[in-house]
Amino acid sequence: MVDPAVGARRTAPALRETPSTKVAIGGLRAWFGSKQVLSDIDLDLPALRAIAIIGPSGCGKSTLIRTVNRMHELVRGARVEGRVVVDGHDIYAPGVDAVAVRRRIGMVFQKPNPFPTMSVGGNVAAGLRLNGVRDRAVLDAAVEKALRQAALWDEVKDGLDQPGVALSGGQQQRLCIARALAVGPEVLLLDEPCSALDPIATSKIEDLITELKERLTIIMVTHNMQQAARVADYTAFLYLGKLIEFDRTRRIFETPTQELTEKYVTGRFG
Amino acid sequence: MDGPTPIFPTDAPPPSGGPLGSSAQEGSPRKGLRGLLLRALRGRRLGDLVFVNLTRSAAVVVVGLVVGIVASLMISGKPAFEAIGSGFLGPEWLPGGQPPRYGALPLVWGTLVTAGLALLLGVPVAFGIAIVLSELAPPVVRTPLSIVIELLAAIPSVVYGLWGIFILAPFLRDSVYPGLQATWGWTGLFGGAASGYSVLTAAILLAIMIIPTVSAISREVLRAVPVAQREAALALGATPWEVVRMAVLPYGRSGLFGASVLGLARAIGETMAVTMVIGNRNAFFSSLLQPANTIPSVLANEVFEASGTHLSALFALGIILFLVALTINIFAQLLLLRLRRRGAHA
Structure with a gap:
């Protein structure tokens, strides 16, 4: 039931040593108004790994990642209880500025959402400009670096002043990834980043x-x-x-301990 | 059949018919008006037909009205254009003079300056209100504030004029203009004796009058900005104001521009309130504190006393006003087109 290609090129080379925890979620509960959408989530997410959150529609996946950069609370009537500790600091501790949290944790959304009035370069530089970077040379260097990291540089380097929305859907999504990367976040949240993309664009994002x-x-x-x-x-x-x-992903898909997990990953519900 | 092609042709079997529903094809087609009507009803085409033709005739009536109004203005204004000719380009409008003078330029100037100044003063305030209403204000404040703003739009312009004459103009004359003259007098824009009934007073009054229109439309424009755009900025760590500046205003800029153009149209066409506070002096002005006049207010002031060439000249003024508005509209559309092309969205 697992894609046979899993073992090949795309899996991580080494998972032997236990990585340190980057994001520790503890006793996390979240509501929309009076409707509770997350109950008592405890989750230690390792550093420098890709972690997938799966589950049927409406299970709270998106809410969960939106609590990690304090985006959840922006919806009217939404609230959060519990801890999300990033690098030893609870981002929900009193006195923590949600805006500052979001500047350190990047996020990419379901549908590519480049700023339509900004150029390719302008989109990538947007976060840096928010942080007060004005120096042209610094911005240019950061734009190139982020676009290279997002595997988009070669496709757009001759059209950095073109509108970002003139790119294809897959390119737009990589542009959004570059925009998130430009400010140098240590955690990147991706909310179904490929759901609006075709298979080729999807595989590029996955490689990325x-x-x-x-x-x-x-x-x-x-x-x-x-x-x-x-x-x-x-x-x-x-x-x-x-x-x-x-x-570990392999365990979830091959030898899950919970019956519910097995049913879901084998496609018996969801 | 000139209506839009129906999705399911009425002669074809109903789509859900399947093999069992083929009886519709077997019966001989009904003839005559009754049959046609029945078939139309069955295919729900009668309602469509009525609706399409109703809306179509509404559109035709509007076009007809515009053509008719322009044509009658031209016919009535023609004698004046023939009699006065280049006299319309003169520096003074003095129909009672010896000889009468019909220079329309000071009036065009007055119309453009008051409307433009009203836009300059009113639009930033209106945008500010729209931003507060759509982005910043808590929901408890939004509704009452919206209602208050919309009330401004419900006040008749003659009431604005009354308020302008007795409250706004004296207030500006006594409390604002002396200060303006003292600090900005050197620019030459605020020279002369300030009576209170002047270009600037009219512009301020007009600005207040266009605020409800511009802010209501702008609010809708801002509300239509997708959540995804706001979230893009928020996820980068934008503060509420930065979200507005980075995502909301740029996305909505063509709509905001449209809202301003509508405000300008209202300011150019406004008659009563302007007539009541502008001072009605039919000559060029260089200071904003001087009295002046606009085309609509000249028309309102003179139309009942005019006859012969004078009356015809007023119709000619109407045509000139129409052309001014048309030119502004064309420029606005061109600008909008450029904005949209660069923004690549509506």
């Missing part, structure tokens, strides 16, 4: 995720179990707002 996790921790929500199996080192399975199982 494999490259990027050398440098940063990637937390990715996906609907697509094959995708989780292909790119994620670890997988968390969520069901009805509860964390059912979290383990």
